[in-house]
Structure formats: structure tokens, C-alpha cells
Amino acid sequence: MSTVNVRVSVNGEAREDAIEPRLLLIHYLRDVVGLTGSHVGCDTSNCGACTVLLDGESAKSCTVLAVQADGAEVTTIEGMSTDGDLHPLQEAFWSEHGLQCGYCTPGMILMAAADLLARNPDPTEDEIRHGLEGNLCRCTGYHNIVKAVQKAAADGGARPAAEREGVA
Amino acid sequence: MEATTTTGPNRHVGRAIRRKEDPRFITGTGRYVDDLTLTGMLHMAIVRSPEAHARITSIDTSEAAAHPGVVAVYVAEDLPFEGGIPMVWAPPGVEVNAPDHMPLKSGEVKCVGDPVAVVIGSDKYGVVDAAERVIVEYEPKPAVVDPEGALEDGSPLVWEGFGTNKTHEWAVSGGDIDAALAASDVVLEHRIVNHRTAGAAIETRGAFAEWNGHTITLTSSTQIPHITRFILSGVLGIAEDRLRVIAPDVGGGFGSKLNTYGEEALVCAVARKLGRPVKWIETRTENMAYTHHGRDQIAYVTMGARSDGRVTGVRARLICDLGAYFQILTAFIPELGFPVAGGCYAFDAIDLNFTGAFTNKFATDAIRGAGRPEMTHWVEVMMDRLARELDLDPAEVRRRSFIPKEKFPYETPLGIVYDSGDYEGTLDKMLAMLDVEGFRREQAELRAEGTYRGLGYSTYTEVCGLAPSRAVGPQGVGLQAAFYESATVRVHPTGSATVYSGASPHGQGHDTTFAQIAADRLGLDPEVVDVIHGDTNTGPFGKNTYGSRSLAVGGEAIAIAAERVQEKAKRICAALLEAAPDDIELADGTFRVLGQPDKSMAMAEIAGAAYIPPQELPTEIEPGLEETAFYDPENFVFPFGAHACVVEVDADTGKVRVVRWIAVDDCGRAVNPALIDGQVHGGVVHGIGQALYEQVVYDADGQLVTGSFVDYALPTAAELPSFETDRQETPSPVNSLGVKGVGEAGTIAASPAVLNAVVDALRPLGVDYIDMPLTPMRVWQAIEASTRGVAPAGDPPPDSEGGR
Numbered sequence: 001m002s003t004v005n006v007r008v009s010v011n012g013e014a015r016e017d018a019i020e021p022r023l024l025l026i027h028y029l030r031d032v033v034g035l036t037g038s039h040v041g042c043d044t045s046n047c048g049a050c051t052v053l054l055d056g057e058s059a060k061s062c063t064v065l066a067v068q069a070d071g072a073e074v075t076t077i078e079g080m081s082t083d084g085d086l087h088p089l090q091e092a093f094w095s096e097h098g099l100q101c102g103y104c105t106p107g108m109i110l111m112a113a114a115d116l117l118a119r120n121p122d123p124t125e126d127e128i129r130h131g132l133e134g135n136l137c138r139c140t141g142y143h144n145i146v147k148a149v150q151k152a153a154a155d156g157g158a159r160p161a162a163e164r165e166g167v168a
Numbered sequence: 169m170e171a172t173t174t175t176g177p178n179r180h181v182g183r184a185i186r187r188k189e190d191p192r193f194i195t196g197t198g199r200y201v202d203d204l205t206l207t208g209m210l211h212m213a214i215v216r217s218p219e220a221h222a223r224i225t226s227i228d229t230s231e232a233a234a235h236p237g238v239v240a241v242y243v244a245e246d247l248p249f250e251g252g253i254p255m256v257w258a259p260p261g262v263e264v265n266a267p268d269h270m271p272l273k274s275g276e277v278k279c280v281g282d283p284v285a286v287v288i289g290s291d292k293y294g295v296v297d298a299a300e301r302v303i304v305e306y307e308p309k310p311a312v313v314d315p316e317g318a319l320e321d322g323s324p325l326v327w328e329g330f331g332t333n334k335t336h337e338w339a340v341s342g343g344d345i346d347a348a349l350a351a352s353d354v355v356l357e358h359r360i361v362n363h364r365t366a367g368a369a370i371e372t373r374g375a376f377a378e379w380n381g382h383t384i385t386l387t388s389s390t391q392i393p394h395i396t397r398f399i400l401s402g403v404l405g406i407a408e409d410r411l412r413v414i415a416p417d418v419g420g421g422f423g424s425k426l427n428t429y430g431e432e433a434l435v436c437a438v439a440r441k442l443g444r445p446v447k448w449i450e451t452r453t454e455n456m457a458y459t460h461h462g463r464d465q466i467a468y469v470t471m472g473a474r475s476d477g478r479v480t481g482v483r484a485r486l487i488c489d490l491g492a493y494f495q496i497l498t499a500f501i502p503e504l505g506f507p508v509a510g511g512c513y514a515f516d517a518i519d520l521n522f523t524g525a526f527t528n529k530f531a532t533d534a535i536r537g538a539g540r541p542e543m544t545h546w547v548e549v550m551m552d553r554l555a556r557e558l559d560l561d562p563a564e565v566r567r568r569s570f571i572p573k574e575k576f577p578y579e580t581p582l583g584i585v586y587d588s589g590d591y592e593g594t595l596d597k598m599l600a601m602l603d604v605e606g607f608r609r610e611q612a613e614l615r616a617e618g619t620y621r622g623l624g625y626s627t628y629t630e631v632c633g634l635a636p637s638r639a640v641g642p643q644g645v646g647l648q649a650a651f652y653e654s655a656t657v658r659v660h661p662t663g664s665a666t667v668y669s670g671a672s673p674h675g676q677g678h679d680t681t682f683a684q685i686a687a688d689r690l691g692l693d694p695e696v697v698d699v700i701h702g703d704t705n706t707g708p709f710g711k712n713t714y715g716s717r718s719l720a721v722g723g724e725a726i727a728i729a730a731e732r733v734q735e736k737a738k739r740i741c742a743a744l745l746e747a748a749p750d751d752i753e754l755a756d757g758t759f760r761v762l763g764q765p766d767k768s769m770a771m772a773e774i775a776g777a778a779y780i781p782p783q784e785l786p787t788e789i790e791p792g793l794e795e796t797a798f799y800d801p802e803n804f805v806f807p808f809g810a811h812a813c814v815v816e817v818d819a820d821t822g823k824v825r826v827v828r829w830i831a832v833d834d835c836g837r838a839v840n841p842a843l844i845d846g847q848v849h850g851g852v853v854h855g856i857g858q859a860l861y862e863q864v865v866y867d868a869d870g871q872l873v874t875g876s877f878v879d880y881a882l883p884t885a886a887e888l889p890s891f892e893t894d895r896q897e898t899p900s901p902v903n904s905l906g907v908k909g910v911g912e913a914g915t916i917a918a919s920p921a922v923l924n925a926v927v928d929a930l931r932p933l934g935v936d937y938i939d940m941p942l943t944p945m946r947v948w949q950a951i952e953a954s955t956r957g958v959a960p961a962g963d964p965p966p967d968s969e970g971g972r
């Protein structure tokens with residue numbers, strides 16, 4: 001098995017790993033880096049449980065080869081809070097009961113962070129619902145997820161903790 | 169009947185506190201089965217049948233075995249088991265044809281996805297590559313896919329040895345159905361299909377086993393660790409105490425993980441054989457094919473009523489497509505609906521007959537609601553048909569037929585005792601939120617503009633709190649098990665507490681609600697009460713989580729154990745404060761002497777004395793502060809509610825959109841209102857999904873058409889509205905908490921409300937019924953057939969892009 005080197009910054013930590021060229025980014029993150037907060041829920045890019053940020057844009061990491069992330073910055077759910085300081089979306093999912101089994105939650109939070117609030121800090125309910133269309137949740141019926149995103153938007157939280165440093 | 173709690177006011181029960189389990193899930197530190205690794209771990213991939221029905225003529229594993237990193241390739245003969253996965257229902261006096269269901273198939277395959285070989289190796293991708301190199305040759309046989317055709321003479325047989333495709337027939341009857349129908353002013357007949365669906369938890373199944381020379385430890389994404397240990401100990405031939413089963417964080421179940429699966433036996437057998445940890449994680453494609461499906465019933469219903477709308481009798485003949493195998497409850501699941509066959513209505517007579525059919529599909533079994541959504545669907549669809557037939561308001565027909573509030577506890581013609589109910593209460597509350605006149609005005613205005621809006625109701629009751637063992641056990645309905653729940657409550661010397669529960673959650677929030685229940689009885693804050701579950705080596709013997717049972721059975725067990733701890737704490741407190749135990753009260757979180765508020769102790773002080781007894785403590789008080797309780801309920805509990813659905817139908821495309829949903833549910837006393845709402849939201853969407861989008865489809869050759877989330881259309885946020893929910897609290901007299909259950913209620917309520925709403929929308933076009941799922945194609949075909957007299961071309965093909 002031949003390997004190639006990838007250099008990726010994961011949640012601000014620079015890494016270099018020798019990997020199989022066909023390794024998917026989700027498996028790189030989970031099995032090589034050891035960050036298991038991003039999940040796998042399908043094999044057809046439908047569920048969004050694997051959603052991470054790739055250079056600040058949301059990406060379904062089951063649909064990206066790890067080598068395609070070479071040189072990129074990856075943010076996973078583990079990078080959304082620092083030292084117990086939760087991201088406003090994490091706080092809002094908690095306070096609004098936006099999760100049940102929690103399996104879809106990391107993907108939902110990253111999707112909401114990147115594609116929704118980063119682009120549109122004050123989305124309507126309809127915009128939130130369409131923004132989350134690519135992320136499936138079987139537990140919540142989405143009602144409280146929508147409320148959580150609305151609350152996070154009201155609390156002004158669009159970006160990961162690392163980027164919010166120095167922001168009051 | 170009012171339920172009573174024996175401890176003063178609830179301080180924590182009833183509050184919408186945020187969940188204790190959430191910090192790990194929102195930070196990515198939850199631990200699901202695929203998040204676990206062990207040194208030396210191997211991966212397992214499964215070679216599965218692409219054929220629906222075939223004889224295996226040869227299996228060549230040589231190329232796979234030579235693949236780099238492959239440690240072993242096994243076929244059925246290499247992995248002997250004591251037996252297959254058993255079905256645990258043996259109804260007294262009823263013959264059930266139970267087929268073999270071995271973890272690996274030999275001889276013949278009976279459905280797509282049947283496992284025929286396993287490949288074990290060090291690399292996750294490598295075992296998949298190698299599995300593709302296992303060469304299996306099949307000689308196809310005719311596939312049986314239509315359950316009604318399967319029961320006809322001359323049908324090809326799924327299991328030739330039985331000489332029939334009929335699995336069993338089970339009947340139950342109460343009252344004089346013939347007399348009831350004869351005395352009716354109107355008798356309606358209808359065929360109603362409740363199609364096959366999937367649980368589709370976002371986490372697929374997964375199983376991870378290790379063997380240490382003495383004990384197998386199986387970590388599995390399961391709802392039922394204790395039951396799985398019991399079943400697998402038989403399959404594997406290992407004593408139960410030498411098999412430990414752990415349910416870690418589980419990413420949703422919805423019944424699909426209320427089972428013991430062959431793959432769990434396989435990882436255990438392989439780990440034992442190789443002496444190394446073995447992990448198998450199901451792909452979504454495997455999940456769609458070989459995690460059990462649900463529903464799949466055809467109901468032939470005959471219902472009678474008087475001219476004023478009061479119902480008289482109902483007869484239903486149910487054809488149940490059970491697939492090719494029995495999982496642990498397969499044949500029983502349709503019958504689980506029987507206790508609520510009459511819904512909320514005062515029928516004089518009910519007559520049911522269930523006939524199961526083998527087909528070349530995977531097994532059906534429990535999916536959210538398990539038998540009750542099927543039963544409720546046709547009851548509620550028929551109530552709307554009755555209203556139309558009599559030209560009465562559908563809410564009024566329901567109201568006239570409701571079992572009145574003062575009749576509870578109410579015994580149905582089938583001998584089931586509904587514990588408590590106030591159906592008009594939930595209906596009235598729902599109607600007040602809805603504003604029917606406003607809706608009808610708007611409906612008429614929009615129709616004038618060519619927009620079709622419709623309103624559908626569902627007033628349901630369901631049976632949960634599974635289960636009184638005497639009623640459902642071997643000498644009752646015939647399940648070869650008991651259904652109590654257990655709890656151990658331990659107060660630590662520092663005054664924090666741990667609750668061990670036999671229930672095993674997968675999203676329900678047990679860590680929070682169970683802590684609330686215990687905290688009230690211990691005089692503690694829920695913050696310092698931790699809940700441990702899902703490990704057969706920790707805590708007492710449990711019966712796990714399904715059938716909306718965790719609160720009504722598991723919660724009550726915790727309440728009882730915590731009350732016992734409280735009693736002991738009072739005795740210790742009394743001894744130390746020189747008072748009589750009866751004079752100690754727990755109020756505002758402190759134990760104090762009645763009438764002497766200055767003489768009090770906190771639980772932490774009492775616990776300290778329990779573990780390091782001071783001289784003042786009488787020696788007859790045992791050290792320590794923990795108690796265990798097993799609770800077997802005396803009856804089921806019967807939540808109920810009233811839902812309304814408003815849809816908009818695009819008559820040109822057949823597309824249905826749910827624009828409003830009102831749910832007023834009564835699940836007894838509320839422990840955590842936020843979690844109740846969450847269950848209702850998720851449950852309703854599960855029912856909307858079935859009604860509009862979701863369907864497991866096999867083609868005429870038994871090929872699975874919906875093998876992924878591309879074809880199996882789960883509802884997304886974009887298709888749904890926000891929900892308007894409210895509650896009523898009619899306590900259950902069955903348990904001291906007064907609680908019922910709510911995990912399945914929304915699903916049970918939802919599908920008929922959607923169907924009734926669509927029919928209401930399309931009445932001006934002459935459409936009066938459409939079988940689910942109400943995909944654009946089906947709705948459009950129904951409109952075409954009605955308005956142009958063009959008959960829809962049989963069963964429409966599944967929309968290739970899914971139901972949306």
C-alpha cells in the first residue's frame with residue numbers, strides 16, 4: 001500500500017501524516033487524528049453527520065479525500081469550544097433541547113455555523129430550514145434545532161472559538 | 169383516580185431542566201460504538217447475498233483470504249452456533265412457523281442482504297476489498313414479494329419445509345361483532361395499506377467484541393443490552409455471566425435496535441475464535457437491507473356506526489408481511505397493536521384476525537410505535553370516512569364516540585383496561601388552538617384561487633409502559649420473558665448519588681429525567697445525581713428501553729428504590745436528632761424534625777453517618793445507603809391526545825406540504841416538559857415521514873430498490889413546519905409517579921392526520937382515499953383518476969428521487 005503525505009491543520013494544530021491516497025477525510029479525522037466527534041451516517045453524502053469546516057466552508061467529510069484537504073484548515077466539533085467555553089451554537093443546542101441522541105449534532109452545529117450564520121447572521125426560519133436541508137436528524141423533528149440556531153443567531157455567535165478570541 | 173406521591177412537593181419533577189447528557193454530545197465527546205478502539209483490533213466485513221431467493225452453489229474464499237491484511241475468512245460451517253436468532257413469542261395454543269435464522273446462511277439465501285461469509289482483517293478498507301473477492305455462486309429461485317399473493321395456493325414458497333407461506337394466524341374478539349354490525353345504521357368497508365418503513369437511526373448498527381479467555385465483552389449499538397446478553401448466551405453457548413453487553417452512547421434506535429442481530433453473534437464468535445477484538449460497523453446500505461423494517465400490513469376493515477355517528481363494532485382482517493425470517497419479536501409486533509384496536513372509542517364489539525406471511529424480504533419488527541401506529545392509522549382513517557359518510561364534522565364524530573372521562577378505568581371489549589383518559593379535554597384544547605372556523609374560511613378562499621388546503625385530525629390512545637409480566641409473559645400473551653424494570657439508588661458518603669437503571673437510552677434523556685425523579689426523593693439536586701445504564705455488569709438486571717416503557721416502568725423502579733433510601737435516611741436522621749423516624753420529613757431538600765425546623769440534616773450529613781457510623785447510631789441500622797428495587801407494573805398505561813394537521817396540496821404536481829401541526833398530548837404527569845415536546849416533535853415527524861415520503865421498496869424480483877438515503881427519503885428540515893404543542897396531565901393510577909410515556913405517541917398520531925388532511929384538501933376533486941406514502945406521483949395519479957376518470961396504473965413505482 002503506497003502512502004502520500006498530507007499536511008493539514010486540524011482545529012489549529014498542524015499535522016503531517018502518511019496516509020493511503022484513497023482515505024476519506026472523515027476516516028482521517030476519526031481514525032488517524034483520533035477526533036471521533038464527526039460521525040458517519042450514510043454512504044451517499046445525504047446525512048451530513050460528517051460535516052466539518054474546510055477552510056471555513058462546510059464540507060461533508062465523507063465526500064472529500066483526505067489528500068484533497070492538503071494545506072487546508074479543518075475545524076471539527078472538537079474545535080468549536082476552548083477550555084470549556086462553549087460556542088454560542090453549542091450553548092443554544094443545549095438550552096433549546098436541540099439534540100436527543102446527539103449523533104447528528106456535531107454536523108448540525110458545524111453546518112449552522114458555516115453555511116448559515118457565517119453567511120447570514122440573522123436568518124429567517126425558512127432560511128434556517130433550507131440551510132440545514134443537507135443534514136438529517138431522526139430524533140428531534142428539527143423544531144428545536146431551528147430554535148437553537150435562532151437563539152445562537154440572536155446571541156451573535158457565528159464563528160468557532162478560535163476565531164472569536166478577543167471578541168467580547 | 170388521582171395518583172399520589174409519597175414525598176411532599178416535587179422540586180425537580182415537572183421542570184424543564186436542560187439535559188445532563190448534552191455536554192458530551194455538543195462537544196464531540198460522546199462515545200458511540202465506532203468511536204472505540206482496542207489494541208490489536210480487527211475489522212469485520214460481511215459478504216451478503218445480492219439475490220432475493222437462491223441456492224448457494226459454491227463459495228470460493230481463497231482470493232479473499234490471500235488479500236493483504238486479511239486474518240480470516242469464514243463461512244457458516246466455520247462458525248458453529250448453538251442456534252439461530254430466536255423469536256421470543258410463543259402464543260399459547262397457536263402454531264407459529266418459525267424458520268431458522270442463523271447468523272451466516274448456508275444452503276439457501278432468502279432475501280437480499282443475507283450474510284454468507286465474513287472477512288476479518290487489520291484494515292478497515294482492506295476487509296471491504298477482500299469481501300469483494302469472495303466468489304459466491306447462486307442458483308436463483310422464484311422470489312415471493314406480495315404478501316397477499318404469498319398466501320394464495322400455488323405461490324412459490326419462501327420456506328418449502330412449512331408447505332405454506334403462512335407464518336401464523338392469531339385472533340382476538342370481544343363483544344358480539346355480528347350483532348353490533350347488524351344493529352348499525354351504516355357499515356363501512358375499506359382496504360388500508362400501511363407500507364413497509366425503516367427505523368433509519370442516523371447512527372447505523374455496530375458491534376465490537378473482545379474475548380479474554382473467560383468472558384466475552386460485546387459493545388453494541390443496541391437498545392437492549394440485557395436482553396441481548398440473554399439471547400446471545402444461548403446462540404453462542406456461553407453462560408450469561410460470562411457475556412457482558414454494553415450499550416455505549418447509541419445514536420438513535422426507533423425500535424430498529426430493539427433486537428438481537430446475527431452480526432452481534434458473529435463478532436462475538438470471531439473474537440472468541442481469533443482471541444482478538446473484532447469490530448463491525450454497518451454501512452447504510454446494509455442498514456437498509458438488513459436492519460429490521462417495520463409496518464407492512466394490509467388491513468381489511470369493516471366498521472359500523474349509528475346514524476348519529478356513534479360507533480358500534482369493528483372487524484379487521486390484517487395481512488402482515490413479516491419477511492423471510494423472524495427477528496426476536498417479528499410475529500408479535502402486529503398483535504402489539506391489539507390493545508388499542510378500538511382507539512379512543514366506545515365500541516360494543518371488536519374482532520381482529522392477524523395472518524402473517526413469509527416473503528423474500530428482510531424481517532419486519534418493532535419500529536417506533538410497533539403495531540399501534542398500524543392499528544391507529546386505520547381506526548382514525550375510518551373515523552374520517554364515517555364523518556364523510558354521515559356528513560358530520562370529523563371532530564364531532566370522534567366526540568360522540570369517545571369513551572367518556574367518567575368511565576375510566578375503562579375495560580374495552582377485548583378485556584384491556586385503559587387506565588385513565590380525558591379525550592374531550594385534549595380534543596377541545598387542540599380545537600381551541602386550531603380555530604376551525606378560521607381555517608375553513610381560509611380553506612374556502614384558497615380553493616377559490618386553486619390552492620388546496622386540507623385539515624386532518626387524529627385522536628389516539630396508545631398502550632405503553634411495557635409491560636405487566638403476567639399479561640404479556642409465557643402464560644399471558646406468550647412472550648417468553650418478563651418486563652419489569654430495576655434500579656439501584658446509591659447515595660455516596662459525600663452526599664452525591666448514582667442511579668443504576670436497567671433501562672438503556674438512545675436519545676431519550678434518561679440521565680436527566682431519572683436524576684429528577686431520584687433527586688426529589690433524596691433531597692438532592694439533579695446535578696449531583698448521576699445515572700448509569702446500558703452495561704450488564706453494572707447495576708441490577710434490566711429489561712432496557714422500548715415501547716415507551718422507560719419512565720412508567722424504569723422511572724417507577726427508581727422512585728421506589730429512592731423512597732427506600734429516603735426511609736433509611738430518615739431512620740438515620742431520627743437516631744441522630746433524637747426523634748422518631750415518623751417525625752422526620754423531607755422538605756425543601758432537607759430532612760427535618762416535624763415542628764422543629766432548626767433540627768435538620770442535609771442528605772450529605774446523613775450519608776456521611778451511613779458510611780462512617782457514629783456511636784449514636786443504633787447498631788441495627790446497617791451501614792451504607794443504597795437500595796435496589798424491581799418493579800413489575802400491574803397494568804399498561806395509556807397516553808392519548810389530539811393532533812391536527814394542515815396540508816397544502818399542489819393539484820398540478822401532487823406535492824403535499826405540511827403547513828401546520830397542532831399536538832395536544834396527555835402522557836400523564838410531566839417529568840420534564842421540554843423533553844416531552846422533543847419526543848412529540850420527533851415522533852410526529854417520523855409519522856409524517858411515513859405518510860408522505862418514506863417507503864422500503866422491493867421490486868417484483870425481491871431486489872431492494874431503497875438501499876440508501878438517496879432512495880429512502882427521510883424528512884428534512886426544509887419540508888417541515890414548526891409545531892404547536894400543548895399538554896394536558898391526566899395522571900396514571902398505575903404508578904406512583906402518575907406517568908405514562910411519550911416516545912411513540914407522535915408517530916402513532918401522525919400518519920392518519922396527514923392522510924385525513926390530504927383527503928380533506930382533495931375532496932372538491934373527488935379524491936376520497938390514497939394509500940400511503942402520499943408521494944407526488946400517487947397524489948397526482950389519484951387526482952387524475954378522479955377528475956378525468958383515468959385509473960392510476962396499479963401501484964405506482966417509487967419515485968426514483970425519493971418521495972419528495
Ligand code: FES
Nearest residue numbers: 041045047048062
Ligand atoms: S456520512 Fe452521511 S453525508 Fe457524510
Ligand code: FES
Nearest residue numbers: 100101104137139
Ligand atoms: S439528535 Fe439523534 S439524529 Fe439528531
